[in-house]
Amino acid sequence: MSTLFNNQEHLLEEKDYPVVVVGGGQAGLSVSYYLKQHGIEHIVLEKKFVAHSWAKDRWDTFCLVTPNWQCRLPDFPYAGDDPEGFMLKDQIVEYVQAFALKTRPPVVEGVSVNQVTRQKNGDLLVATSAGDFSTRHVIVATGGYDMPIIPPYAERLPKRIKQIHSVDYRNPESLPDGEVLVVGTGQSGVQLMEDLHLAGRKVHLCVGPAPRSPRVYRGRESTAWLMDMGVYGLTIDRHPLGDRARERTNHYMTGRDGGHEIDLRQFARQGVKLYGSVADIEGSTLRFLPDLEKNLDDADEVYVGIRKDIDRHIAAQGIDAPIEPEFVKVWRPEQEVLSLDAEAAGITTIIWAIGFRPDYRWIELPAFDGRGHPKYDRGVSNVLGLYFLGLPWLNTWGSGRFLGIAEDAAHLADVIAKREQAAAATSPQPALEEALS
Incomplete structure (x- = not known):
């Protein structure tokens, strides 16, 4: 448990706050900063400790994929000597906690929120491990990485094959001896593949449709x-793409060792075994879709498209920039493998790197669509008094990242400030209340 805010339990004595912020990560801390600027009393409830997910839910060699100059928490930009570099896990924790120490938010760590409901008087009731809080505004800043996804058919694998989700991976040494299968090629999947490959492990990789x-x-x-x-x-x-942009997988590359792109074809040449998407499992046999070459081609098409967009920008602006050779596909599968006996191949570990699902079951309000996704406009829910922050594409690409969180947090604080001002202007004055009583 962090000791950053172990002296703020007195905040729990008050049970009626205008605003309750759920989550003490960079999103919750950022909106707290702007609420303080507006003079709006609030409390931030953090289930574990500030920057917990960065400290405990990442592997040992984890680093940012975006360069340090994109770290722009409110009035707290990256101030180190390597703006073009990529912060390592411990440095990210230090950055977030340094922001918290500077801004001193009213955060209480070790408090879990169990339920949010509507009271008869119209306010919201927030039930927590530290008691119930009454409030007019609840900001959900918990992120969307609550429930690791592991497909149901994974249960069919023999128990002697170790299975973990990417959130539980720490380093190659923590895995059993033998070959490793990584399923998924989002940012985590390809980086874990590289981490294992560089450590000398024999790696198999199921390639999905990520760009x-x-x-x-x-x-x-x-x-x-x-x-x-x-x-x-x-x-x-x-x-x-409109709202469908929120469902797209992030482009993969890495910030490791100063940052570089990841071409899975190059890794195939170096001995990493590539397959298509997992279709099913029967015993120790995995079956794959015949989509490996298509997924590689689609990823490369996006890669080349970004290069062409940059080319057009350079030409339009008349920028003097070096010319680079055209992209060349250095490998292609001669024949796609459609099934693999994991035990016969010597695979002792499977790492599922296929993402997460948010868990909003604790919010008992009609704020979600048929798939359980929150409905909002720039984080402002259709349910009065409810807000979401820190989600991908809340407003822009940077919404779920250090780059755009300040703008989104400032917007929500402004909305709440205006609503509080409007409510104050229309509520009876104390003298009038006394006369009417």
Whole structure:
């Protein structure tokens, strides 16, 4: 347990706050910063401790995929000597906790929120492990990584094959001897594959439909080009895919060892065994869809498309930038493998890196669609008094990241401030209340 805020239990003595913030990560801390600027009393309830997910839910060599200059918590930008670098796990924890120490939010650690309901008087009731709180506004800043996804058919595998989710992976040494199968090629999957490969482990990888991105192109970090091009300022309402953009898998690359792109074809040449998406499991045999080459091609198409977008920007702006050779596919599967006996192949561990599901069952309000996803406009729920923060594409690409959290947090604080002002203007004055009583 962190000791950053172990002296703030007195905040629990008050049970009636205008605003209750659920979650003490970078999202909850950011909105707390702006609520304090508005002079709005509130409390931040954190189930574990500030920056817990960064400290405890990442592998040992984890680092940011986006460069340090994108770390822009409210009035607290990255101030180190390596803006083009990528913070390691411990450095990320230090950054978030340093922001908390500077801003001193009214956060209480070790308090879990169990239920949010509507009271008869119209206010919200927040039931927690430290008692019930009455409030007019609840900001859900818990993120969307609550429930690790492992497919039901994984239960069919023999017990002697170890199965873990990516959230539980720490290092190659923690796994049994033998070969490892990583399922999923989002950012976590490809980075875990590389971590194992660099450690000398024999790795198998099930390749999904995730896109990939260049790291450095034409003499500059691709994210810097994209920033100049306005890509990160594109809002969800202007995105060509609309709300479907929220369902897209992030482009994969890595910040490891100074940052580089990941071409799975190169890893195949180095001995990593590639397969298509997992279709089913029977005993120790895994069956795959015949989509390996398509998934590789689709990822490369996105990769090349980003390069072409940058080329057009450079040409339009008349920028003097070095020319790079065209992309070449260095490997392709001669014949796709559609089944694999894991035990016969010497696979002793399977790592599921296929994502998470949010868990909002504790919010007993009509705020969700048929799939259980929250409905909102820039984080403002259709349910009065409920808000969401820190989710991917809440408003822009940076909404779920250090880059865009400040803008989203400021917006929600402004909305709440205006609603509080409007409520105060329409409520009876104390003298009038006394005369009417």
